[in-house]
Amino acid sequence: MPQDAINDLLVAEARAGKQVVRLKGGDPFIFGRGGEEAEACRAAGVPVEVVPGITSALGASAAAQIPLTHRANASMVSFVAGQCKGLTEQDWSGLAGKGRTLVIYMGLASAPQIAEKLIADGLSPAMPVAVIENATRKAMRVLRAPIAGLAELVVRERVKSPALIVVGEVAGEAEPDLRALALELAQ
Amino acid sequence: MPQDAINDLLVAEARAGKQVVRLKGGDPFIFGRGGEEAEACRAAGVPVEVVPGITSALGASAAAQIPLTHRANASMVSFVAGQCKGLTEQDWSGLAGKGRTLVIYMGLASAPQIAEKLIADGLSPAMPVAVIENATRKAMRVLRAPIAGLAELVVRERVKSPALIVVGEVAGEAEPDLRALALELAQ
Numbered sequence: 075m076p077q078d079a080i081n082d083l084l085v086a087e088a089r090a091g092k093q094v095v096r097l098k099g100g101d102p103f104i105f106g107r108g109g110e111e112a113e114a115c116r117a118a119g120v121p122v123e124v125v126p127g128i129t130s131a132l133g134a135s136a137a138a139q140i141p142l143t144h145r146a147n148a149s150m151v152s153f154v155a156g157q158c159k160g161l162t163e164q165d166w167s168g169l170a171g172k173g174r175t176l177v178i179y180m181g182l183a184s185a186p187q188i189a190e191k192l193i194a195d196g197l198s199p200a201m202p203v204a205v206i207e208n209a210t211r212k213a214m215r216v217l218r219a220p221i222a223g224l225a226e227l228v229v230r231e232r233v234k235s236p237a238l239i240v241v242g243e244v245a246g247e248a249e250p251d252l253r254a255l256a257l258e259l260a261q
Numbered sequence: 262m263p264q265d266a267i268n269d270l271l272v273a274e275a276r277a278g279k280q281v282v283r284l285k286g287g288d289p290f291i292f293g294r295g296g297e298e299a300e301a302c303r304a305a306g307v308p309v310e311v312v313p314g315i316t317s318a319l320g321a322s323a324a325a326q327i328p329l330t331h332r333a334n335a336s337m338v339s340f341v342a343g344q345c346k347g348l349t350e351q352d353w354s355g356l357a358g359k360g361r362t363l364v365i366y367m368g369l370a371s372a373p374q375i376a377e378k379l380i381a382d383g384l385s386p387a388m389p390v391a392v393i394e395n396a397t398r399k400a401m402r403v404l405r406a407p408i409a410g411l412a413e414l415v416v417r418e419r420v421k422s423p424a425l426i427v428v429g430e431v432a433g434e435a436e437p438d439l440r441a442l443a444l445e446l447a448q
Contacts, residue, residue, distance in 0.1 A: 103327075107332065136289070139303075
């Protein structure tokens, strides 16, 4: 359903006297188009309440135990969307690098272009990357490589969506044995 | 309690055979030092599970109905901490600007320096800023100005902590009448 049709539906149902809940995965204001839907409702005189949620970057990094900020090596964190469409026009310079964490949503299909783009922007080819596949699910995997090896990692490990890419020193920390932890915690 | 003492306490209580819950406001991995605490536990052989939370940027922006990303004017969002300590050494260049949203945690006390720093980095003095004070509380206020007027706004309106600063085009959207909405929704 195109976004305009969703907006129209929200307004129409509200005008019909219903309480409408628009339920989304993640957070409605982080790559969720919640802003557009709220605008459409307000423009139509429909009052809106926005309830925040756990966006993928927070949920996946908690599950993988990769802190997005860290006093030792990340004083800032940025979120971008890495779909192929429009990727080359996006200016990401400065978002990744020493002391900063970059989280890429929906970046799996364009992983080779993303790595190229970041390295061309001056990022060290040795900067650690973690790919969190199937976060919080039983089949979760946390795969690590230097950014220069990201494209090869994705192919070699046959990484599938959903997957989140974390670029920065925090991604290079020693990996906790999440499977062993889960077992121990379940006891 | 200094961070090291907190880490030691977590480990000591776990070793005494207890299930320890370390409860934090917001998200433990966004300016929450959760990474350090998890590391300390893992280093001591204590298994850790990390539960994500709603970080202030998400909670406050939902309450103020300011989307952090928007297809029309924000394809990326960054979070930084604006305490006075270490502010001048932090390189924020490129985090604020056209098409990008910058959220500043704990930036109230250093608001004048923050505005100066961003403008010196090339940000337009006309770039909209929103200050969200007391987000989600009854006394919540959403105050807006161009970044060049941020320092004056904070003084004039006597803004107090807790307050979150949002810099970017998304902060300049027409303000919904949140009080009227809250009243209508409460009926």
